[in-house]
Amino acid sequence: MTLGEKIKQKARELAPKYIDVRRYLHAHPELSFQEFDTCRYLKDQLLKLGVNDIHSVANTGLLATIKGGKEGRQLVLRSDMDALPILETNDVEFASRNEGVMHACGHDAHMSSLLLCAEILIDLKEELRGTVHLLFQPAEELMPGGASLVMKEPVYQKLGQLPHIGQHVRPDLPVGTIGFRPGKFMASMDELFLTIKGKGGHAAMPENAVDSVLIASHIIVAAQQLVSRMASPKTPSVLSFGKVIADGAINVLPDEVYIEGTFRTMDEAWRSSALKKLNKMVVAMAESMGATAELKIKHGYPHLINDQSLTSELRVNAISFVGKENVIGLDQWMASEDFSYYSHEHPSCFYMLGVGNSDKNIDSGLHTSTFNIDESALEIGGGLMAFLAISKLRD
Template identity: 60%
Template structure:
């Protein structure tokens, strides 16, 4: 039995155990930077495997080390840990037991899959040369992102520049399949907070008021020019507003309106220019209509860039492991990920793990109350990452 066959066999042998681990994590989700019990569980699972070289990073995160038969290169494997503020609606035995908190982005899968990878690699540690770093990272969903905190840790900085591998669940891909894209993959993302100040009053006398709802409406419509008329059609850009609060009534014009949204793109120069233009536009419209607009756009995650050489090599390795019919090419994905910070400083490969199954009715998207996975994907995810990590060490 060759190494690939052994990894496949071990993934099949151990996967049911880590399906169980995934269900425990799913049932007890914790929000960003509050992953205390999740961290305790992961540490226990690593120790159970036999991996005792574990250090804490970014408070609730863990960085574990697994050595091969002798010294060599290093590869880092990353899984994120945090859940989302969503009330789960799935009717399953392992549904979230925490009101208003749910693993709706698959981080429970990422963690349990990486634990399975660790179990496989520990069994095969005499079969490869080099070091595998297992990073369980907190706070991916909340700015400034756990990655920024991990990168400040001495334990991480000692690594220098090393290949980083990460995977993310994707319900649009059937379980058993994975997807790769080299170069630009995921977008930058900046959060937008606008506060429009007017003068409230009775709806019957608008001439005595400065209507912030009307001002906000003009700002929202006009700001779409950033994408439709100011951005190059060759540069993907998405400006979306998802929250507007004008706390008046049917006969009351409020004093203020708050607007929240996001801006996503792939070019850092255009990103900075767009934010500058949006700021000027919002302020000018409010001023021209007699009000004010306060703009707060904290800088968010950069775009995620997959190293071309590493990603192409990992894609070819995935084809060798899963078969060409199970490896697909991906398009740009306008979602954002703080794994992007690692990709700006290291050769990185971030790929998608299929978890959907239309026949089983598992089709809900990420960040929804009914998101779930076909758990056979854990066997694929854990086995493939074990294979890819060894292949990366040999590159």
């Protein structure tokens, strides 16, 4: 029996157990930096598997180590842990019991897959040449991101530079599908908070006011020049404003308008330059129309880079495990992920696991109240991670 066949058989046998684990985690979600019960549950599961080398990281995260039967190199497998502030509307028995909090981004599946992977690695310890570190990382969804805190932990820093591998569910990919993208894959993310102050007044007498609503409208439209005319067409960039508060009335021009948005790109030099240009633009435009503007920028995650060599190697191994027809190339994705912090310091690969199934009406997008997964993906995801880890350390 080949290594792949052994792992597939074990993953198949273990899948029902980890479907139950996923359902427990789904029913008990916790927000970023609040994953205390989740952390205790994961630690208990690891101890039951016989994993005793466990360290706390970033307060609510865990770094666990599995040593193989033979000496060799090391790598890190990462799962995130936190849920989102979303009220779940799925009609399932394992729906969230924490009202207003939901695993709407699949982190429950990530944790379950990594635990399944851990049990396979332990069962096949003699096949494992080297050491696998399991990183259960908190607070992926909230800046500054749990990854940035994990990387400051002494126990993590002692590992040195190691390959980092992460897996993320994608409901837009059919279950059984694995997606890879070498090079620049996901975008940086910065949060924008803009306040425009004018002079309020009666809507019927605009000559006596400084219309902050009209000025804000001009700024929102003009700011798109940052993407359409200032950015290179070869550099993906997105500038979006999703919140505008102008607390006037049908006949009242408000004193100020408050706007929130996000800027995303895949080039760190352009990212820095673009934000400076944006600040200069909004301040100058507001002043030219008699108002003032203040732009506060909350810097978020860098763009995510998949190491070319590592990603190519893992793709070849994934084809060996799930078949060429089930491994696809992916487009760049303007979503952001704090796994990106690891990717700037270590050879890293962040790949996608298909969990969608339109025949079962499992096709809701990430971060929605009806998000769910085809749970057969756990067998594939956990088995694949184990296969990739053992194969990488063998090579």
